[in-house]
């Protein structure tokens with residue numbers, strides 16, 4: 001790619017990012033009032049309607065897409081604080097639990113003892129693991145198992161792997177992963193890995209994907225415990 005094309009691509013991407021952030025911003029407020037009213041209804045009829053939890057879960061899913069959209073527009077808005085990886089993983093499980101159950105998917109989480117808190121943007125890391133777990137779930141329409149492993153490695157790093165037994169990724173798709181809007185799903189956005197990669201990069205971490213068609217996919221994330 002020559003310098004001009006490179007520049008054009010950058011400009012185009014900046015424009016897409018601004019648009020995405022503006023749209024995301026407009027969707028966010030009405031969505032949070034919808035969620036509030038749904039929760040209120042649920043509290044009013046505690047044993048009334050089995051659809052409330054699903055409605056709330058779906059709103060959370062839209063919210064996570066909106067978060068991805070908004071991150072594209074302002075990727076540098078990251079704030080480091082101390083947080084526990086256990087809580088981040090537990091949160092992503094709680095949001096995806098119902099969908100996993102409906103699809104006959106079991107989580108198996110192995111967490112090493114005494115993992116120290118890490119310096120991170122907790123909200124952004126939740127977004128990362130939500131995206132990765134969602135991809136794992138979506139790769140197993142017929143059910144299966146998702147294994148999550150968390151441990152400390154090397155010097156002051158946390159390693160997290162997410163392994164599914166899904167349909168896997170074709171070799172020729174591998175170079176396209178994380179390209180804006182690259183998706184093989186009929187209702188995919190192709191934003192998940194793009195944003196996930198960016199957030200991990202902003203944490204000075206690393207993401208690697210190994211995959212075999214028909215066997216499954218393993219996503220490995222490495223995050224430093226301390227920043228800077």
Ligand code: ADP
Pocket residue numbers: 131135136139164166167168169173177178182183184185187188189190191192193194217
């Ligand atoms: P989306 O999920 O909206 O398609 P992503 O950026 O999250 O967008 O993923 C891009 C593509 O990468 C997916 O459409 C899929 O083809 C592939 N992919 C990502 N994770 C997995 C996985 N765990 N198993 C199989 N394919 C995956």
Ligand code: MG
Pocket residue numbers: 131134135192193
């Ligand atoms: Mg995805």
